[in-house]
Amino acid sequence: MVRGGVLRVAVVGGGPRGTSTVERLLAVHAQQQPVAHDAAGAPRVAGGQRLEVTVYDPYSPGPGKVWRTEQPRLFLMNTQSFYPTLIPSEPGLAPPLAGGSFDEWRAAQREAIDAGACTLSSDEQAELKGLEARDFPPRPLYGRYLTDTWAALLAAAPTGVTVRHVAAEVARVGRTPHGFAVTCVNGRAQEADAVVLALGHVPAGLGREQQALAAAAGRLGLHYFPPAAPADVDWDQLPAGETVLVRGMGLNFFDVMAALTEGRGGRFAEGPDGRLEYTPSGREPRIVAASRRGVPYRGKAELDAYYAPSVRLRWFTRAAALAPRAAGIQPSFDQDLWPLLHRDTLWAYYSTLARVEPGAVADGFLDELSAALAVEGPGWEQRASRAAHDGVVSARRLDLRALGSPLAGWHAHDRADLDARVLAHLDEDAAGSARGEDDPVKMAIAALHRGRAVLKEAVADGGITEASWVSGMRGWFEGLVEGLASGPPALRIRQLAALVRAGVVSTVGPEPRFSVDRSGPAFTASSPWVGGPDVRARWLVEALAPANVIARADSSLVAGLLADGLVRPRFLAGADGVPQPASGLDVTVPPYRALDVNGLPVEGLYVLGLQLSAVQWGTAIAAEAHPFAAPGEANDGAPYPSGQRTLRDADAIARDILGRAGLMQDAGWPGG
Template structure:
């Protein structure tokens, strides 16, 4: 809606997704031609637009991105979208900045210049450096904005979005309301309420004088509350754990160095606490494979191709993840492992094994799986047979006599994982994971927007597969695994064991942690850190804005039915098909209210990553004559929203 010659758009959230929303609005408008009206965009975020909160430039430099330099972008490159007015990928920005440093024309500080000088395309940048890219991209977009477009930043949190007769009223924490004809919710990560067991721990800690640090972004935590020399329990061994680990060690003056055997050694500063880590699996996520590309070049999906994954949808069939999609990806995973094994360890397989396996995998219907298992049993050395589920739970079924026995096992796991990362495409396990990783891109497109049954979304994709593939394929840079091993050798890091149980000892106040798979003693500490990201579940959000939208009935959670057929609220908001207008409490589209990013987790899988810098095509795969488009889904969503706001349709 345009009133008085001005179209007002509110973008709530100024991080990468909010930046992309602004960039697409300006680019689409420019491509549209002079409309004779003014476009007024207001971005609401208490942090600087571009970096937002997560990528702010002032955070510790030790916090690394989980993706290499060549991967991320906020600027689209896919055909079919309006040409960007400014900006480029992070890697292109990195290369240009390095050239400017060499020419003595770089305006960055010495720390950032040093980081850029040693950072190559396959390196993992500090998050603060990516924030610098976002800040400069934001400014470049503003500088390129046409004269009939105005972009403003309101450095405040939005407390409420309400309907008005003409559109929306956007009210900030200060109480001031501003009008908007359209609102884009680009909220990113929002704080969540504590779960029941977390509330018990937090309340008990307050009463007993213990220190409990709830889930939070690592850059927001006061780490000085954890004293040197004391045991500190850390719950969670995913990506946040490694931020905790490095902040409490290298961040306190410790030093890593290379040993003659290629492993790392750690020299303590004396200011470290003793970190004792716990997680359901008892081990951290596996480290990323060391490659010069995002996908292993040797991995080509033979069964789980894009055409095969989308065939049911194109035929008007709603497939099941477990029955229709997973068997195809499972075949590719087995082939990736065993074909690599036969190449690098031919002595581990019998003559003609790969041909027999190929025949088994080609069998249609459910008979392929037991046949392939029999071929592997007869043709592969027992110690080299693939147990895919065991990869995700390497301590499953194993009992440790005590925690020293456990830590020796975990250390061996870390060393082997780091060695596998270094072997790259010559490591069978890492190539099995590479097939899962490659297939995940296909899967994201196949399951989006009702691509599979609700039951299999809940029980299959989100129920068991997500945890497996996250632990295997979404891990940290291999460096972090090597560092954790060094810290365990130095006695700075230990572990609790699988399926940990946490409680409070009120007689001698302390947090306690134990594992049913590990003998005594239990771990005791007056300090507990939740190394978990806040839950991305809209119904558990601690955001005043989301809570108000839900209470007002302007949005609702999406309900999905599980195996029992009972609909339950899912993690994300209920929305229309793209451009993702919010659905109100009665299931009616709210014209002018759009959702972009993480709160689409009920209709898109894998919303945490905003966009890849390039599209990565498997050989022979294409999309309407263009490269395979899996990587820039968020940017395409932002483009669709911009087109709808500007009245151009899909």
């Protein structure tokens, strides 16, 4: 594997995951590789072997494309300052050589500003002065943290290690007699002994309906914006005053909203009633938003911690979730795991309700509910439902389905009726976020959020049956929990409500249908639940992230890997037993070597990140800075692996690469 005394590692993708790979290669190498000295006393790597790491990315390493510092400063992260890190803190991993969490960087930069020694731009310094640990940072500011962390890693590279950046996109990775050839789009190829695919989002082909809309737009002079990262779109193309249809009300939608309102000079201000008011600039388009539920993701509760401290998992503990695996049993999500998390969700809601609204529950209700939740087997749910029916006023009983789809089954007379209902929902959601741990709905969601951390570990790498992965967890639960627990900062919900009141934003309604009127011509959108005429617009924006599906990847690199048989999609059997291609690649267990077309591990080819979506649930781009307060009671203070899972995966890959090359004394992976 190692020729000429040099181990050559290619990291394809220089964003956070690729940078994590480099960080772990440096840290593991420094920990495991003994350093000797030559006759003159100069340090050299024992055995004379050297490590050469090449990162391929057309954008700067560290931030990569997604977190580049040139994007609009209005775009916010979806996690608070205290959360993200590129540097692991988990016990048992090789000690980092440099860097720290984003919050540690934030604090250090604040001190440098006070001392007059800060080298950041005036915009960055202004943001840092007002940014506290619980605030949501601008995305370009996080990019600056990643840039500084990358520079710190290069400065700390140990003796015998070289790290370089090739500012080009990789078009192909092919096998050679000695390893791999990495070929860039400019035609230049370089050899590598090992390759790590840390790709992040790759371009994706359009779906059938999207293709039809794009084709019609081309013929009729309409304007279709396909799915893209908001920072990649020229929003100045959208004309002021015209109706713009925006499909999707998830996280990308709020970036589109910000770009077309504040980004065009509009201003939000606190009103006398405590709600935000919006003063238009006159340059905004009229935004009409659509999503399957008819409403956006719910806003995050305003908390000082990532997990609500008052919500503890009593049933869906880590020990309970991992017990089937420890016993050699592959559980079902619907039958074995969800009932435990469902119990915790009910308890979080009703215990909070009893505390903040004691008049809404009868005496002894919590005791009866607790007894019902303790019942073994399927009878618990019926008993808990009966306890809630008898002990809680009807208007305050929890309906999880309604939380996820608050407009389901409701008919609007016209669009004004719909907007009034949506506005009421937004105001109540914002008020619930402000109540934080005193809001029963937000605490039910907090239980789902805590449980998600446990679930990520329990289901990874074949932890549940394929049928329940397809039809249960990915089939219905993922959409529910994403809409409830993965929403934007509460500020964005307040801003959206202000825009609805100002007449800048309207909505289409649930289950929207899109088509093209060729006589107009115009895009049209309607909802079967809303009366009145269709929405008509010459502009249609897909506020959706590009599909993370290998089969739809519009990438010469991925196409070449598939064509050469170096990788293959993972297939999962649904409830009918028929295997279907999943979203990600087929890989081994950690360290995630790619499986070739015949199902054999490819020596030296590793996968990290989004393309692991068929074996991991929730391949987060950011790791949690200090995941030591475990999300379940029965964890004995140990860190929960899902909090820094991406960093642990990078560590496993680094150890495997260096171990197989003979550059480590001990190739074992703690925690593997």
